[in-house]
Amino acid sequence: MTRKTPPSSSDILCIGSVLWDIIGRSASHMRQGSDVPGRITRLPGGVAMNIAMTLARFGMRPVLLTAIGQDPEGDELIRACAELGMETAHVYRSEDLPTDRYMAVEGANGLIAAIADAHSLEAAGAKILRPLNNGALASAEAPYRGPVALDGNLTLSLLEEIAASPAFAEADLRVAPASPGKAERLRPFLTHGRALLYVNLEEAGLLCQREFSSAEEAAAGLLSRGARRALVTDGGKPACDGTAEGLVSGCPPEVLVTRVTGAGDTFMAAHIVAEAQGASRQEALDRALGAAARYVSGDTGL
Template sequence: MTRPDILCIGSVLWDIIGRTDTSLRARGDVAGHITRLPGGVALNIAMTLARFGLRPAVLSAIGADTEGTELLAACEALGVETRFALRTDLPTDRYMAIEDTTGLVAAIADAHSLEAAGASILEPLSDGRLGTASAPWTGPIAVDGNLTEALLAEIAASPLFRAADLRIAPASPGKAERLIPVMRHPGATLYVNRQEAGLIAGCTPTTAAEAAQALIAAGAARALVTDGAHPAADAARGQPLLTCAARPVQARRITGAGDTFMATHLFAETRGHDRTEALTRAQAAAAAYVAFEDFAP
């Protein structure tokens, strides 16, 4: 069977997103649209990479219920390999968000199945299907912050990940500090927004560049920081700081923009583009995503 190009470890769930073209700040019930789509940080990254032509596989926990079966079928139809995912007796996880013209208003992530599964989702990396402790996986691995703090710390120290190109993404600002142990892995690249960077580094940066440098000072080997419509930054230990402006667009969606940025950046680097070009492509893809425009890697 064909080996995956990349592993995506973390949340694979249903995104339930309510969007309205009006402001909810001073209103209650408004007209809008509600969608249910395959989502979760790990799956968002995998779906984007599959669209770019890679063969991603997800390591996650998915319920053995009807929603889980439907989710697996949707993943396979989108080119995401699910044969390494763990089926559980718990309900399939879900994420619910409300967005208006100002952006994200509120969100709730129900990742109880993933959290309860713990390290059992990593078994394919140790039982020979994807690697062993003596012959670990050597390709890129995207890891998201929906994993528990204990599991992220285990990943940081595990021999199963010692040869991996780790790409780390938070699930939300509320879970950003979980990433502190794993961001210090010598092969890790951290992708966060400015707010998340400040929570991790224990400061209040005013720009992405300042935030990225603070993460390096806090022990990260490399950090990419986004800041919405403002410039993004790429800081790496021993390398020059890079920044890239964002293209002004009318934002029509928010959820998934950071995952698109990360997936595009990762894809660009797997295709041999240098740091400057990879950052430029990632910024362009994120802008196109929030504007509901087509984009190519």
Template sequence: MSEIICIGSVLWDVIGRNPDAMPLGADRPGRITRLPGGVAMNIAMTLARLKMTPVLLTALGRDYAGDALVQRARELGMVTDHIHRSDKPTDTYMAIEAAGELTAAIADAHSLEEAGDAILAPLVKGPIATQAAPYSGIIALDGNLKASLLAQIAEHPAFAKADLRVAPASPGKIHRLKPFLGCDHATLYLNLEEANALSGVEAADANEALAALARGTGARILVTDGARAAAKSSPHGVVRATPPAVLAKRITGAGDTLMAAHIVAELGGATGTDALAQALQAAARYVSGEDL
């Protein structure tokens, strides 16, 4: 299957970048970009680059910002027919990156949260699938959805046969993913900070974090740790791989890129360490700016 459902935030990223470190209150010259973003959109853009067909399930305003996002998504080869449109303003993400690291960010995803389960209607009531005939393909799910809605998805019959790939929105929203730890049809993609926040254990590396999370859970889990080795649980034990060393030019969207690349690697037949290594290479290219 080339179609992959992407559920979650599609918005505009406004990101300011400076090559040097910035202390609190700093005012520096730099570059400011405005690009399509949001976890679901970042995943979808990588999938599109890798010749997949992302199907977007999200909420956008009936405003210029929403219209422009729909147009851009169509130009990239995404399916936008099932997007929920409302009178709420289209969401926005704003961040500052300095010296290759995220300094601060604010995600305004209120319109997505307020839309609630309306964005899921095409999978529950048709035309994509119904509760009686559930979707059995891959669904990339974004942790920006409300905690109650994510908990509903984890137990909903309409999602019971899907291969759920779950991405956190941020460490501050990581608690929303707890219902998926018990799902044997879910894979969680986390960085070390997110994994520690979810487990409540201060693990020193990805391997320790994975061990802390994997106890008594049914979900598959992948944990990254920046430039250090990543670890993923598998039916045959834990697999590990180290990303190639690159000079970081951007950070926002790196984890989403890795998740999409890992999905495509597995669809291409790669397993275990090979799939993880391919995903880490794709994320490294993204961070280095090679895919700009």
């Protein structure tokens, strides 16, 4: 499949999960077995999708590389992506795999439980990367040179392939785990040292196989394990951006938390945009923390 329009400076590849988010939210505190009133919504979601939506609101054009079924839910999701300003020409549409889904329950005390059904994305594997190997977007001889947002819903073998692939050799690669349970899949990027890793404190500890007491300590730990750059968040506590040039820290604004699903994706997208606009490391970190705080407070303005 060929690209409909030529690449532009506002393009960014978003690789990973694009699915339907089914979120139940209640204003009540919840525990195991709670049965409370609330609201249930279904919206386009997935790590790559959440990042892409924020990038699009900031004026960038996300190019999606993912797997979406040819079922009615998939057709509806493709239409929603296009309406939100995303390029879907290179999405892998499977005839036999259903469109993925994510389900979560949130209470006043935060995320209670979640299940990510990204089996179709995992089963599609390297098929979603065909445009980066057949010349539609890039190839081994002509690697992609723009920014790439990559999420950890891909299989470990595919992430290893991406970390070593010539097609990504000149890309500005930004990587985030889909959840703490999938954080260890990002180990190839420690080995190759080619990406900026966006992780929270728990995910950093899983990657380094130790516990950290602060984002600054975790960022330093990731750098010592081979990371080129690491950006570690810790909820309402200070976050840290670590590189070989030093550590930069920032504290998120205090807000009333009304939602949590998608906050990390919003943070990552806002940080990417800030740096694309020429912001310093400190300014980019502060702007990303502010955007994430507004998101969790329920403010839709970014």
